[in-house]
Amino acid sequence: MLLTYKLTIMKRVFLLLLLFTSCLVYGQGQERITGKVTDDGGGGVPGVSVTEKGTLNGAITNFNGEYFIEVSSKDAVLSFSFIGFETQEITINGRTNIDVVLVENVTEIDEVVIVGYGEMRKSDVTGSIAKVKASDEEARQYGSVDALLQGRVSGVSVSSNAGSPGSAISVRIRGINSLRGNNEPLYVVDGIIINSAGEDVVDAVSEANELQSPQNGLTGINPRDIESIEILKDASATAIYGSRGANGVVLITTKQGKTSKSGKANISAYGSVELSWMAKDVDLLGAQGYADYQNEYGMQIGNQPIYHTDHGEIYPITYDANGVPTIGATPYQQINWQDEIYEMGISHNEGLTVSGVSKKTKYYFSAGFTNQKGIVESSDIKRGDLRLNLSQNVSSKLKLNTRLSMMYQSGNFAQSGSKMGGNRSFTKQVMSYRPLVGFTDEENDDLELEISNPYAWLTDFEDKSKELRINAATSLEYKLVKGLKYKFNAGLDYRNKDRSKWHGIGIYKGQKDNGSLALSYLDRYSYVIDNLLMFKRTFNEDHSINTTLGITYDGSHITNKIYEVKDFPVKTLRAEAPELGQTILTPLTINPAEETMQSYLGRVNYSYRNRYVFTASFRADGSSKFAKGNRFGYFPAAAFAWRLSEENFIKGLNVFDNFKLRLGWGKTGNQGISPYQTISNFSSGFYVDANGNPIIANSSSNIANPNLTWETTNQYNTGLDLSFFNGRLNSTLDMYYKETVDLLQNIAVGKSNGYSYMTTNLGEIENKGIELAVNGIVIEKKDVSLEFGGHISFNRNKVQKLGLNPSSVWSDGVESQEVFYLGNNVSTGGYFKAPANVYMEGQPIGMFWGYKTKGIYQNDEEATAGSSFLGNPAVAGDVAFIDQNNDGNINDLDKTFIGNPNPDFTYGFNMAFRYKNLSISMLFEGVYGNEVANGYLMELGFAEGNSKNILKDAYEKAWRPSDSTSPDGYDYPRLGYDDNEYFTDRIVEDGSYLRLSNLTIGYELPIKWKNGLEKVNLYLTGKNLFTLTNYSGYDPQVTSFMFDGTIMGVDWTGTPNATSVMCGVNLTF
């Protein structure tokens, strides 16, 4: 917006100057000029007005776009103007033939909205579509598209963690549509479906305790190259994508060459450097606190103190056989592991774009390189990418469009947590590892560190990945007759990724296996072939029709390969030499999977007098994933918009520039399950023969479900678009209701079936919500401008039906029969080995399910009066559990709702201010009212009495036996309390936050440049500068179990987020 405004001002200044010059030269001799005016397709444009600047002298182009004019001098200026195109002024400079290519007016382009399989005038849009258009300056700050979306659009929530570069990012549009986990929207880039946001290699580590940290699947689309992003939110807009539209659709259009006034190429280069550091640390015990804790607990259980403090140094105390103490000579090293391990990461990013138009060709080329460092020393990503977009007008009727992008990246990732937690998790170890470390002997400085210590995670763990991604798309457009064109679109998305995980012997897993290496490969190509017939015409000025009909075919071939080996006599080569592993855990296993889809689609958009707009669309999808008979799904949609601002009774009010009411309904689907679920699958393993040789063992690995079919969402949407003050204040309000039925779920079945899960269609959920977006231009003057924008979204979801049998649930002494199922266990380790979420009919999705507590038993009387826990009587200083069924004992039956991970609302607001060459923009985003289960607290929040470090408060505010209860009571249980592995409301916290996610200060150097340099723009950006939250963990944005629909809002593998400052320069030549 700012940029456009700036251009307009410059244009005006330019115009004045020209006018002035042309006046000076008025009255000289006659010159005869001829030429042709064409559009960018090369076709002649009739009716263009050609005038000599400063005179009344003018002409109009003929049917072929040709003109003839006589002007007063050789230096005269010709002005070419035509509705919908930018007016061009050209100085003759003695020429007699001047051909002109018209450039479409930018503001007019803004009025066109890209929709599925086509585009529409904004005024004709009937659905809920949001557009994101980031300035170059902004776009170049982000490494991936999904990160760019954060906080910008109502109804779209994005979770990510900037502290771990390359980690997965999750995007949700209008809540949770399915209970299966992967609720990522469909991404379509230049018409080609890129359906891979949650995709990664198969985890080759066979041990169930390990958890592969998810990495971003949406690679290869550089925000730098994006012209615009449209987010299709309601079903009337997404139904054209049928069986894949239910989670919303993100349409990405990449840049094209644009005509510049000078006619020469646009060349720009940019570069930036970014410093990032840990945004927040957790308040743990320091070295002295830790020593006090260990001593106090030791004495409590009858041991002698083992730490001695003298002048700030802490020494070991040892005891001989007679109990005589000796204080060690060498003090312990005191280490704050969070400070020690997390450090500043320095990243840089540079690139170049060249674009332009020459006669019949538009070109856009860009290339870039990024080196991103995380806040953990061992994490980094290097990425190079390039893009070439070419459009060629082959003839006046045939247009060829080619887009090609390539990306290669390689990186190393810090371990981001395991299913088991404890010392299997790097992040956990950094917090829990004791802050006092001794030396192995007096002479050397070798620290005495146990297995899986935080350093070992830096030196003995590798998670490397390499990825090549190629996107190629070609389309041919042929104009058949006026208004009717045929478009052939073919595209390929190729992804080749390999990931290798090495555990050396410094880490528990590596030690157990004597070095272990897991290799995974993903080789995937997916393709799209569209045949589209598009018709767009206006009849009698009143009726305007825009239709698309199409047949499309698409598919993907995925080959996953895994290999796992252990027991390395030579460990120095790590992942480089799998042949050094002596014991093969998983032989090379290749799992190809293929899926194909055939679809028929159509859409009609009809507008009457620009007042009443109707859209109807239909898609039939046939998917190979379902058995015959269930194979085809049908997805209709219809919508209506009434542009009241075109009605005289509204026009007369002179208030609204736009007043549009939209109503829509549509049906979309989801088929996001693995292929081959309708047939019996066999997988191979091993048994051993009597000679000790492995022999192949085949067994069935699923319960085939031939009845599987689409999950279907019915969505109703009503919206209101308002615009006031010459378009300076705009608002969009949407309300929606959607209901998803036949949920495709991997439901738990009784283990007596021999399987734990079965894929089936079961249950119904609903989402309803309100979204409001407002933006306004407060000041718009030559030197100063100020803009504000904001959005807020409310979404409520509910499990409506599960189709299971009811079970008994207790709440406050009242028993009821409820239908529900529980999520997956959070952990495989000792702590949190329980589901955190419940999916219960009539309740929001994924409510926290655990024990309610009421503080600590402050004294013996309270403890005696309280219930026993799993049969063990409570003592003073224990956590006081609430006995829901009043049977005097706390067990599974006393579990109840202890929180809601779904937010009340999400919001964001932004501000842009410009004064002369200086600009400042800010982007805030926030979430309100959700709760987070802080899994880390299960250990950190209890002074259990083991050697692990804990929260400062958990020790200092722990209950202690004393004569009188402390006035306010104790907040934390007694030292040595160890019933802390159960999920209670003690670890459920408010997850609301407000974050300044981006603050950018830009400055355009006010210098006249020669040597081709046109513009120099400097900027300074701070990301994640502050977060207002009461959440005590690293980051309230939960990224654990991102693609596991059965674990919601649990912070189990959360890594510290990063705050960063970036400074960059953009050069335009």
Added chain:
Amino acid sequence: MEENPSFPSEETLFNNREGLETVLNGCYSSVANYNYYGADFHYLTDMSSGLYNTNRDGSLKDIAALNPPASLNFVENVWKAFYITIARSNDLISGVAGSALADESEINDILGQAYFLRSFTYFNLVRLYGKGPLITEKITSSTINYPMSTSEEIYAQVIADAEKAYELLSSSGFDMEGRPNQFAAKMLLTKVYMTLAGNGTAGETEYWQKAYDEAIQVYGEFNLVPDYRTLWFEETSNNTGESIFEVQANIENTLNLIQIFTASSGVKGRTTWGRLKPNLEVYDLHDVTYPEDPRFHATFHTEWTKYKANGSTSIQKTYPKFKKRNNKDNSYPWSYKYYAKDHTIINFNSNMNLVVYRYADLLLMLAEIENELNGPENAYQYVNEVLARARQSADIPSVEPQDWSGMTQEEFRVAIMHEYQFELLTEGQDWFTLRRRGYEYYKTNVIDVHNNHPKYDFTILRDVEYPDNDRIMLMPIPASEITANPNISANDQNLGY
């Protein structure tokens, strides 16, 4: 748009012998799985047998204290493992019935083994959990979630399957090394009838007789290895003439026994866990009964090498030399049978198989049955075969354990029950043997003996007092089965849980 997956289909697997063999291997691999004999079965049955302690602190409050919660992973995993084995056997049996091989007698050996594994696993299930859904067909999406069947129904299936296994295996003349042959089915049937007899039911004598009829057919079909000690070294332990049913393993497909039974940091790689260790009364009973029994030192380990992080080692001495009670490493002896014999190893992978049924067990069973039916007179011969071998199992043959003679029927009964422990401790039979004679027997001989042992200090963490509660005769039905199976409700839970 048809799917053409690259994994083997039912047609390729069930219509030829080679494919079918791989499906049978799949049944065995589930028996060898971590959740079954690979690890969890030992955790669950040993830890809650009443004979073991653990250094897994979390378990000290639940299974090691005979207090298993229904949601405990070991309770869940073993149930799951049983049913995976059952499902795979069902897949094979139903798959063959619908295939081109249905009428061919050349595959009787394969079918026989599938019936054996199904019978064997249902028998483990019905003893451990008391009941469960009885499923004998391949599961399909329309037949999932069977309701509970009674223990009687399951026992009937166990017997029918074992008999079918015997019939198929004997008709094919099958005797493949490392695989159960027809006599394994007879061994299984003997155990079934003894279990049914031991509960003091009306048909007690009838069951003892049936048990005898089965057992006597196995007698002489196997032989005892000369030296008891060789049963516990991977070089000599696999597929001996004493083995009746054995789970095969190698280092790539290891059973995790060494990891479970070797002291934590007891090998150079410090990868072992030391999760199961015999109770003091178990050690003491053997020590008091036969101090010179060569089996004693093959069963218990009281001096071991501990590795520190920096690679240095120290020799640790456990109970009875170690007197303090609150020590993870040394307040209990270790079980030596599956202890790492070479402490310089880096990881716990091993080629050692697990012998589930062995001939010495059969001889003791035969002795017990004979004593129950006719008194000790003809029973001595069987037990004395086992004792004779025990005496020979030393570099210089020992005088103990001496041959038995001159006992009353009751004395014999008491002694034979102890003899199972001396011969077969930690071999996966303890839980079942001790409970076979009912709760009164269990309380008197396990719970009371344990709780009254003078060396324990139940006020500290490591020593655990056992509750007097007869629910421990069975494990709880796993919570997830009650939650996820709509045809099973909380009312189906075993009494007391």
